[in-house]
Amino acid sequence: MSIRKSLSSENILNKSFRRWNRVAPTFGHLDFSAFFIAVVSGIIITVPYDVNNPSGSIQEILLTDESASFFRSIHYWSAQFFLIFVLLHIIEYFLIGREEKITAGSWLRITLSLPAIIYVMLSGYILKGDAEGTMALRIFAGLLENIPFIGSQLGTFLLGPGSNMQVIYIHHAATATIFIWIVIAEHVRLFWPRLIPLAYIFSTSVLLAVFVPAPLTWSSYQGDKGPWYFVGFQEILHWISRPGIAITAFFIFLSIFFIIPRVEKKWRSRLKIAMLFLLISYGAFSAAGWFFRGENWLFILPWSR
Amino acid sequence: MTNLINKLLTRKNLLKLMMIIMLSSVLKMFMDLLTAANSREDEKNRHVKIPLNLPDGVHFFDQVIITKKGKTLTVLSSICPHLGCRIRSFQDDRLVCPCHGSQYSAEGKLIKGPSRNDLTILAYYFDEKEGKIVVDTKKSVI
Ligand code: FES
Numbered sequence: 001m002s003i004r005k006s007l008s009s010e011n012i013l014n015k016s017f018r019r020w021n022r023v024a025p026t027f028g029h030l031d032f033s034a035f036f037i038a039v040v041s042g043i044i045i046t047v048p049y050d051v052n053n054p055s056g057s058i059q060e061i062l063l064t065d066e067s068a069s070f071f072r073s074i075h076y077w078s079a080q081f082f083l084i085f086v087l088l089h090i091i092e093y094f095l096i097g098r099e100e101k102i103t104a105g106s107w108l109r110i111t112l113s114l115p116a117i118i119y120v121m122l123s124g125y126i127l128k129g130d131a132e133g134t135m136a137l138r139i140f141a142g143l144l145e146n147i148p149f150i151g152s153q154l155g156t157f158l159l160g161p162g163s164n165m166q167v168i169y170i171h172h173a174a175t176a177t178i179f180i181w182i183v184i185a186e187h188v189r190l191f192w193p194r195l196i197p198l199a200y201i202f203s204t205s206v207l208l209a210v211f212v213p214a215p216l217t218w219s220s221y222q223g224d225k226g227p228w229y230f231v232g233f234q235e236i237l238h239w240i241s242r243p244g245i246a247i248t249a250f251f252i253f254l255s256i257f258f259i260i261p262r263v264e265k266k267w268r269s270r271l272k273i274a275m276l277f278l279l280i281s282y283g284a285f286s287a288a289g290w291f292f293r294g295e296n297w298l299f300i301l302p303w304s305r
Numbered sequence: 306m307t308n309l310i311n312k313l314l315t316r317k318n319l320l321k322l323m324m325i326i327m328l329s330s331v332l333k334m335f336m337d338l339l340t341a342a343n344s345r346e347d348e349k350n351r352h353v354k355i356p357l358n359l360p361d362g363v364h365f366f367d368q369v370i371i372t373k374k375g376k377t378l379t380v381l382s383s384i385c386p387h388l389g390c391r392i393r394s395f396q397d398d399r400l401v402c403p404c405h406g407s408q409y410s411a412e413g414k415l416i417k418g419p420s421r422n423d424l425t426i427l428a429y430y431f432d433e434k435e436g437k438i439v440v441d442t443k444k445s446v447i
Pocket of ligand 1: 386390403406420
């Protein structure tokens with residue numbers, strides 16, 4: 001191997017990832033573990049949670065039921081880990097270039113699981129049923145309405161009738177979760193996560209649940225911006241008056257993701273760079289929304305807050 | 306042609322077809338249920354009753370915003386035309402949407418985007434017997 005080749009950034013990254021994987025689980029195994037813990041803790045909190053009185057039942061859990069409150073925090077933290085590790089796993093995959101080994105059908109299911117993951121995360125946020133959750137529901141419904149031809153049907157299918165959360169609850173706890181589980185199981189060729197990553201995620205989630213329990217609402221600082229992964233999207237929506245553009249951009253992003261393994265190597269790297277650029281831009285929008293937006297979307301410098 | 310039909314008519318393909326038909330009928334039933342529930346809910350929340358004796362100013366009633374200036378009454382939908390959030394604040398003479406910051410005058414005229422439209426003006430009538438304003442949240446006045 002030439003010195004140039006061995007010093008190429010891809011090679012160095014490849015080697016370091018392999019070294020990392022020898023001592024620690026891959027991001028993929030970590031995200032499967034986080035998903036598993038989120039599912040189990042989610043099943044536990046379905047008992048005290050009342051979908052017909054969402055925020056009331058959560059308030060009751062927080063005030064009177066310590067163990068349910070603890071499991072709710074584990075559910076919250078493991079779900080955040082799941083999302084973060086999915087993202088890291090995709091980056092890891094693209095850097096190593098493993099995507100070409102996956103069949104087209106399997107890659108299609110993986111691509112479809114991305115909106116399903118966004119759906120479970122957002123629906124979890126909506127199911128809190130407080131003002132923030134209701135706002136997220138309205139924005140989500142409004143965005144779906146903007147999808148041509150199938151928008152309103154899709155909205156009814158995914159979000160159900162009016163403000164009733166029964167349908168969202170069913171999809172959150174069952175349909176979307178089962179779909180994601182199937183995709184993960186097919187991808188890692190395991191039905192259950194491995195013990196070591198499971199132990200890592202479980203202990204970290206327990207620690208966080210003890211020291212930073214998930215409250216009913218995080219709103220005081222964020223205003224009405226939604227969960228942290230949605231802040232960038234909210235900022236984008238603030239800048240464009242036609243939400244259809246944001247929806248189209250999302251579909252283009254998904255299509256690029258889908259075709260990456262199927263195009264020539266030269267184009268593959270270009271598309272990956274384009275995706276990385278989009279990710280960085282999204283990060284910048286998120287930072288702008290997080291740090292510089294005050295009440296009523298006024299631009300405020302963090303130090304003059 | 307017969308060859309092609311024979312190729313397509315395998316047991317696996319027939320099973321797949323049956324599955325698709327079954328799933329689509331289940332989906333269709335599910336969608337019918339949801340659509341019916343949707344229109345029931347819409348109908349249930351359609352009319353909002355508001356007391357007649359409101360003082361001057363801007364008043365919020367979940368789906369409805371009422372601006373009263375002397376004898377003039379403007380009844381607006383609180384749904385922001387941008388993405389459907391509920392407007393619930395009036396600051397510096399402006400109605401402000403909490404979701405992405407669109408701003409409207411007290412009469413619902415668009416002042417600042419991202420929204421591109423004014424707030425919807427809703428139809429209403431006085432119910433003298435009950436002493437209330439009855440707003441039809443599904444009927445707009447153009
Ligand atoms: S929904 Fe009101 S500004 Fe976006």
